[in-house]
Amino acid sequence: MSRPELQAPPEIYYGDSEAIKYTNNTRIQQIQAEMTYRALELLNLPPDEPAFLLDIGCGSGLSGEILDEEGYLWTGVDIAPSMLEVALEREVEGDLFLQDIGQGFGFRPGSFDGAISPRPSSISVIQWLLNAETSHPTSSPPHRLTRFFTALHSALRNPSRAVLQFYPTSDDQVQLITSIAQKAGFGGGVVVDYPNSNKARKVYLCLFVGGGGAAQVPQGLDGEAAEEAGARAKFEKRRQREVRKERSGKKKAAKGKEWILKKKDLYRRRGKEDVPRDSKYTGRKRKTVF
Amino acid sequence: MVRLITHNLLACHVKGCTSNNFPLKLQDVQIALREAEFNEDFLRGFIPRLEWGALVQAAREVGDDSLPAEVPEMLDDEFLKQLHHVLLEIHIDEGSMVCPNCKHVYPISSGIPNMLLAEHEIG
Ligand SMILES: [Zn+2]
Numbered sequence: 350m351s352r353p354e355l356q357a358p359p360e361i362y363y364g365d366s367e368a369i370k371y372t373n374n375t376r377i378q379q380i381q382a383e384m385t386y387r388a389l390e391l392l393n394l395p396p397d398e399p400a401f402l403l404d405i406g407c408g409s410g411l412s413g414e415i416l417d418e419e420g421y422l423w424t425g426v427d428i429a430p431s432m433l434e435v436a437l438e439r440e441v442e443g444d445l446f447l448q449d450i451g452q453g454f455g456f457r458p459g460s461f462d463g464a465i466s467p468r469p470s471s472i473s474v475i476q477w478l479l480n481a482e483t484s485h486p487t488s489s490p491p492h493r494l495t496r497f498f499t500a501l502h503s504a505l506r507n508p509s510r511a512v513l514q515f516y517p518t519s520d521d522q523v524q525l526i527t528s529i530a531q532k533a534g535f536g537g538g539v540v541v542d543y544p545n546s547n548k549a550r551k552v553y554l555c556l557f558v559g560g561g562g563a564a565q566v567p568q569g570l571d572g573e574a575a576e577e578a579g580a581r582a583k584f585e586k587r588r589q590r591e592v593r594k595e596r597s598g599k600k601k602a603a604k605g606k607e608w609i610l611k612k613k614d615l616y617r618r619r620g621k622e623d624v625p626r627d628s629k630y631t632g633r634k635r636k637t638v639f
Numbered sequence: 640m641v642r643l644i645t646h647n648l649l650a651c652h653v654k655g656c657t658s659n660n661f662p663l664k665l666q667d668v669q670i671a672l673r674e675a676e677f678n679e680d681f682l683r684g685f686i687p688r689l690e691w692g693a694l695v696q697a698a699r700e701v702g703d704d705s706l707p708a709e710v711p712e713m714l715d716d717e718f719l720k721q722l723h724h725v726l727l728e729i730h731i732d733e734g735s736m737v738c739p740n741c742k743h744v745y746p747i748s749s750g751i752p753n754m755l756l757a758e759h760e761i762g
Pocket residue numbers: 651652653656660738739740741742743
């Protein structure tokens with residue numbers, strides 16, 4: 350079975366129709382949601398403090414919608430214009446940038462409280478850095494990884510973390526990636542969830558700036574077959590906690606009607622209430638000033 | 640969409656362009672206004688991260704001159720509401736961001752800035 354990221358870089362692989370199909374796939378939505386909650390957990394942000402996050406390889410905004418829901422402000426970067434267009438249509442709240450992270454980026458030092466990249470293998474950003482190649486010497490994977498980690502380290506606050514999901518194919522690859530991240534100034538390491546399950550195994554590069562607010566790399570989740578169901582139950586619990594927090598007024602102030610409608614629509618799109626999904630996204634009217 | 644909060648964090652990343660590469664000048668912009676949720680804690684926490692002069696300048700470039708030249712000592716409600724509007728409710732849909740140093744143009748089209756560099760511009 351060949352993996353999509355080995356066939357073509359994402360900006361080619363995800364044409365317009367692919368981007369829409371991808372985004373509307375319920376299974377993909379669920380997987381992205383689970384990965385996003387886990388990445389947020391590993392970020393270990395101080396509780397009840399607002400945060401500004403960077404979503405690397407934000408794609409069509411499936412993870413961004415969860416960041417919106419959780420009350421985070423964010424900026425997303427992606428190499429695939431068709432995916433970004435879908436994200437725009439879906440009216441995620443974050444700013445979206447067309448960017449090849451292998452070229453580095455220009456966010457000022459200390460811009461973000463954390464960075465996440467909760468991605469399935471088809472759009473894993475580390476894989477993107479490893480596989481993209483042209484004949485130009487500065488386009489080699491080590492160069493691209495170096496530019497990316499250096500720019501990322503600088504853009505993050507001290508202390509903070511970056512949690513990047515990846516799909517290493519060998520120990521050498523892990524070694525290459527972590528050594529370049531270390532040279533760029535990061536601490537941290539690799540977190541493996543469900544190491545004994547082929548299906549549920551997930552690998553995260555958990556990078557610390559300035560200690561990342563903890564002395565040790567977090568532990569991976571463990572357990573055998575119950576993994577996915579178990580993980581989902583956990584997220585549901587967390588979600589219920591969030592709802593309770595919101596109800597008791599701890600998390601956010603009362604929301605406007607428009608906002609609530611939008612969130613309802615969001616849940617509907619993700620198939621939470623048994624409402625048929627609407628494939629058309631209704632655009633809110635925007636007031637053009639100039 | 641580019642909001643001024645993100646614009647305020649963005650410097651030019653062209654190879655060798657390391658000084659006077661911020662803020663990117665906003666040119667020929669079309670903006671849209673979208674209501675955003677007011678979050679006082681976020682704003683208070685974010686102010687130290689802002690380059691204030693750059694924010695005031697960028698706001699003027701998109702036609703908003705409501706911000707004071709300096710951050711006031713007293714962060715009252717009126718000021719925070721104004722800051723909220725400038726940072727989070729003004730969206731740049733079209734136009735370009737131009738580096739004051741190397742003059743690289745980052746075009747913004749349909750709300751998405753193109754930050755891709757040519758091979759010779761990569762550091
Ligand atoms: Zn420049």
